[in-house]
Amino acid sequence: MIALIGLLIGVTLGLVLQPDVPLWLQPYLPIAIVAALDAMFGGVRARLEGIFDEKVFVVSFVGNTVVAALIVFLGDKLGVGSQLSTGVVVVLGIRIFSNVAGIRRRLFGA
Amino acid sequence: MSLLADLFAGELLDPGYAEAAARRARRAGGAGGPRPRRGRLRGSGVLLVLVLTGVLIAVAGAEVRRGEPVAAEQRSRLVGEIGARTAETDALQRRLGRLRAETERRRAAALARSDAGRRARARLDRAAAAAAAAPAAGEGLVVTLDDAPRADPDAPGAQGHDAPGGRVYDQDLQVLVNGLWAAGAEAIAVNGQRLTATTAIRTAGEAIMVDYRPLARPYEVTALGDPGGLRDAFAGSAADRRLRALKERFGIGYRTRRAPDVRLPAAGPVRLRYAVPREEDGP
Numbered sequence: 001m002i003a004l005i006g007l008l009i010g011v012t013l014g015l016v017l018q019p020d021v022p023l024w025l026q027p028y029l030p031i032a033i034v035a036a037l038d039a040m041f042g043g044v045r046a047r048l049e050g051i052f053d054e055k056v057f058v059v060s061f062v063g064n065t066v067v068a069a070l071i072v073f074l075g076d077k078l079g080v081g082s083q084l085s086t087g088v089v090v091v092l093g094i095r096i097f098s099n100v101a102g103i104r105r106r107l108f109g110a
Numbered sequence: 111m112s113l114l115a116d117l118f119a120g121e122l123l124d125p126g127y128a129e130a131a132a133r134r135a136r137r138a139g140g141a142g143g144p145r146p147r148r149g150r151l152r153g154s155g156v157l158l159v160l161v162l163t164g165v166l167i168a169v170a171g172a173e174v175r176r177g178e179p180v181a182a183e184q185r186s187r188l189v190g191e192i193g194a195r196t197a198e199t200d201a202l203q204r205r206l207g208r209l210r211a212e213t214e215r216r217r218a219a220a221l222a223r224s225d226a227g228r229r230a231r232a233r234l235d236r237a238a239a240a241a242a243a244a245p246a247a248g249e250g251l252v253v254t255l256d257d258a259p260r261a262d263p264d265a266p267g268a269q270g271h272d273a274p275g276g277r278v279y280d281q282d283l284q285v286l287v288n289g290l291w292a293a294g295a296e297a298i299a300v301n302g303q304r305l306t307a308t309t310a311i312r313t314a315g316e317a318i319m320v321d322y323r324p325l326a327r328p329y330e331v332t333a334l335g336d337p338g339g340l341r342d343a344f345a346g347s348a349a350d351r352r353l354r355a356l357k358e359r360f361g362i363g364y365r366t367r368r369a370p371d372v373r374l375p376a377a378g379p380v381r382l383r384y385a386v387p388r389e390e391d392g393p
Contacts, residue, residue: 009164010167011164011165013168014165014172021169029170029173036163039159040163053127053131057155058156060126
């Protein structure tokens with residue numbers, strides 16, 4: 001419940017404030033979102049399995065986003081930014097899918 | 111590979127939660143009874159993270175929406191610029207044509223004043239006709255080449271793609287043009303592009319280019335000259351035989367017709383080239 005409220009507050013805040021994203025930050029925004037989604041689904045799955053831990057959740061969120069952004073930043077500096085972005089998206093995508101599969105098994109038993 | 115191995119083994123991809131749970135269970139076993147830590151602050155971290163996630167998603171969505179009109183605007187501006195530049199080029203081209211006609215008129219007037227001038231004028235006319243520097247008109251022969259009609263992909267028995275070789279290539283056009291020259295054509299144009307002695311007919315990608323300008327099919331080759339004589343000389347020539355064979359084997363379009371009155375434009379500006387003696391070879 002608190003999670004849904006938090007998400008809603010966040011979306012409203014973002015839509016109302018419409019903060020200007022500086023140009024140098026823009027390539028990292030989608031990657032950060034994918035990383036955040038990964039942490040979120042991991043949290044939901046842990047919650048459903050009854051082993052949710054707030055500290056792990058916060059740390060995994062921060063760690064995921066920071067590391068993903070760092071990889072992309074490094075890639076940009078090395079000239080392989082788009083390839084590394086793809087790599088990050090693939091890895092996080094696999095994790096998201098497997099987490100969603102876990103959630104699905106818990107919720108629907110399928 | 112451990113990511114994929116974990117995935118196939120159905121392992122938990124994030125062992126952090128399981129470890130934390132195990133740790134908590136151990137501690138609970140030692141201190142008796144599970145209890146929420148940090149009573150009041152519980153859940154605030156989750157709330158914070160999710161608020162942050164929501165902001166991220168909303169901002170990214172807004173960013174994408176904001177980017178769209180900018181891209182469309184840039185596109186339309188570029189399209190407009192292309193149109194404006196093309197119109198500008200066309201106007202310059204027309205002006206060039208006017209000025210060239212004016213020069214021609216003045217030169218004719220100046221040369222008409224003396225006998226030598228008139229002789230020079232006649233020589234110039236012949237040279238201009240040979241160099242395709244002047245427009246030409248008269249009767250002639252029009253040969254039309256076209257790609258084979260595309261097989262209907264839905265039709266039963268169609269091979270999906272059009273039959274290989276059913277296209278007109280630059281060599282075919284070259285052979286045809288050379289055959290027409292050999293048959294005695296005075297001037298030749300392909301799709302309204304006048305050919306000179308040095309005009310290139312070649313392929314770039316999918317298109318055939320004449321004088322570096324791409325043509326669209328069908329290809330109409332107009333040859334100026336006595337139609338009967340041209341046809342007699344052309345029929346049965348190597349070029350005619352080759353094109354007939356192409357028509358039979360690959361189904362390309364190949365038609366010849368007389369044209370009582372054709373007008374061919376002048377070719378592009380003639381660039382004069384001079385031979386210059388090398389310094390060390392000089393006297």
